Amino acid sequence: MxxxxxxxxxxxxxxxxxxxxxxxxxxxxxxxxxxxxxxxxxxxxxxxxxxxxxxxxxxxxxxxxxxxxxxxxxxxxxxxxxxxxxxxxxxxxxxxxxxxxxxxxxxxxxxxxxxxxxxxxxxxxxxxxxxxxxxxxxxxxxxxxxxxxxxxxxxxxxxxxxxxxxxxxxxxxxxxxxxxxxxxxxxxxxxxxxxxxxxxxxxxxxxxxxxVGQNRFNIAITGKANHAGTTPMEMRKDALVAACQVVLTVNNLAINSQGDMVATVGAFNVWPNAANIIPAKVEMSLDVRDIYLYNIYNLAINLQKQISVIAANTQTKISMQPTLRVExxxxxxxxxxxxxxxxxxxxxxxxxxxxxxxxxxxxxxxxxxxxxxxxxxxxxxxxxxxxxxxxxxxxxxxxxxxxxxxxxxxxxxx
Incomplete structure (x- = not known):
């Protein structure tokens, strides 16, 4: 045959x-x-x-x-x-x-x-x-x-x-x-x-x-712990509030990106993690995947810009460190x-x-x-x-x- x-x-x-x-x-x-x-x-x-x-x-x-x-x-x-x-x-x-x-x-x-x-x-x-x-x-x-x-x-x-x-x-x-x-x-x-x-x-x-390429980052947000009952809202440096805004920003950037990008915050840790204390620190993961590396870079660049705004508005410090890069x-x-x-x-x-x-x-x-x-x-x-x-x-x-x-x-x- x-x-x-x-x-x-x-x-x-x-x-x-x-x-x-x-x-x-x-x-x-x-x-x-x-x-x-x-x-x-x-x-x-x-x-x-x-x-x-x-x-x-x-x-x-x-x-x-x-x-x-x-x-x-x-x-x-x-x-x-x-x-x-x-x-x-x-x-x-x-x-x-x-x-x-x-x-x-x-x-x-x-x-x-x-x-x-x-x-x-x-x-x-x-x-x-x-x-x-x-x-x-x-x-x-x-x-x-x-x-x-x-x-x-x-x-x-x-x-x-x-x-x-x-x-x-x-x-x-x-x-x-x-x-x-x-x-x-x-x-x-x-x-x-x-x-x-x-x-x-x-x-x-x-x-x-x-x-797809895959980039991972560790994002750390530092605020200030304080009494949940006695600290007025406008005087807070709430790391968790800032972290939530970062998560929503990641989601919006991925949804509005070109192509088939996916971005995920999958791990999330809060300190001191108590009901009556304003969160002082949050660490979270970010996993970004796309078939084109420049789309991943664009999200990271735009996220860094948004993070600066979030940090200023919430009186917190936010850092973003790469942990994995697969082309x-x-x-x-x-x-x-x-x-x-x-x-x-x-x-x-x-x-x-x-x-x-x-x-x-x-x-x-x-x-x-x-x-x-x-x-x-x-x-x-x-x-x-x-x-x-x-x-x-x-x-x-x-x-x-x-x-x-x-x-x-x-x-x-x-």
Whole structure:
């Protein structure tokens, strides 16, 4: 069979693979717990490795513990096309987050093997290490690892050296895991949306425009504690009143910004936090996300201006310190176009949207062309035992992945 023929994944087999992997680390409530480097993670990796081998892939583990299955191409030395995701979970996760991208990649290779198809490029299916916590696997590939191993020490005290040794990695040789555009021509990841947009707009496939950048700040407001009953309103330096005005300002700036910005004050602490004392101090977090970095900067600049006014009006002192900065990663136009063409070929509706959650694709897109395919998450629920995407939706995403890889194989030179 030629790659010009329309071929499809085996929906039942893909769904069975998802169900079987979900048994490893299964919780009583139906959720899954497969923390990176845990016995459950190791068991799941062994099963996935066996499936990769049975599908005709050569499997290797790099120094970062990434498991990489390679299906040969017609041109052995050509840069690879890559797909994949992760199989580790949050402490009480669902069965689709990450897992779908890995197992769909394996299913695509199974279909190629059954139909005697070899792309021009070799095809890699990658299981990235520890996506849910440190993203160590994809960061090692992009060369963005923190050099101090203490940064990656686990909560139980286990060193990263010991963790990597468990899964076949090697901290001392971590630099060898870094990849380049000359090795990976393009990377395409299938993932559940983890949001409610596709369900709301009633579209079957999401074409990700990019993965948002994320800036976090700590905002501290200092006023003056005093008796709540004896201090007149006009004589107060109420830190909480000032903080509330800051929260409303953040909300208004985000609502009135261009694009798809989101801004959240999620943590809020008040001192001395007593019913009969005027608050003396407030600390709060601010999380700002947008696909364009300049939108994030504009909000921060405008917020600083408003903070100065609020501080003067409330007789308080307000400081705003950055604590995290993650730059956005845009999807490659040609990859987005290939996904759209695949959707039209398969008669599936689609919608362009940003990813507001982080993914391994965000790191891989820093050194090569990147794209992502989303399928709906029922009610937008993720990182929960209630996470659900139907077997039909999973196979629709896998079919788009398959057809898009075939298109990209013709697009990228060898």
């Amino acid at each position: 030629t790659v010009n023929s329309v071929i499809y994944v085996n929906q039942e087999r893909l769904n069975n693979s998802i169900s079987r992997l979900a048994e490893i680390g299964k919780l009583p409530d139906g959720g899954v717990r497969r923390i990176a480097y845990s016995p459950e993670d190791l068991q799941a990796r062994e099963l996935v490795k066996r499936w990769m081998t049975e599908a005709g892939m050569n499997v290797r583990i790099d120094a970062a513990g990434n498991m990489i299955g390679t299906y040969p191409g017609q041109v052995e030395k050509a840069p690879v096309l890559a797909t994949g995701s992760h199989i580790d979970t949050v402490p009480s996760g669902g069965i689709y987050d990450g897992t779908l991208g890995v197992l769909a990649g394996i299913e695509v290779v199974r279909v190629f093997k059954e139909n005697n198809i070899k792309l021009i490029h070799p095809l890699e299916v990658i299981v990235f290490t520890d996506e849910e916590s440190t993203m160590l696997g994809s960061k090692a590939m992009s060369g963005n690892i923190v050099s101090n191993p203490e940064y990656y020490r686990r909560d139980d005290g286990t060193s990263i050296q010991a963790c990597l040794e468990r899964i076949g990695g090697n901290w001392d040789k971590l630099s060898t895991a870094q990849r380049s555009k000359s090795e990976i021509a393009a990377y395409l990841e299938l993932h559940v949306e983890q949001g409610v947009v596709l369900e709301t707009v009633a579209k079957q496939i999401g074409i990700v425009s990019g993965i 956005p990663t845009l999807a490659k136009t040609e990859i987005k176009d290939a996904i759209a063409q695949s959707c039209r070929q398969l008669q599936l509706s689609y919608h362009h949207l940003p990813s507001r959650a982080g993914h391994d694709a965000q790191e891989i897109g820093k050194f090569t062309d990147m794209g992502m395919i989303f399928v709906p998450s029922v009610a937008g629920i993720s990182h929960s035992e209630s996470e659900y995407t139907s077997a039909e939706q999973c196979s629709q995403g896998a079919n788009v992945l398959l057809q898009s890889l075939i298109q990209l194989d013709q697009l990228y030179p060898v």
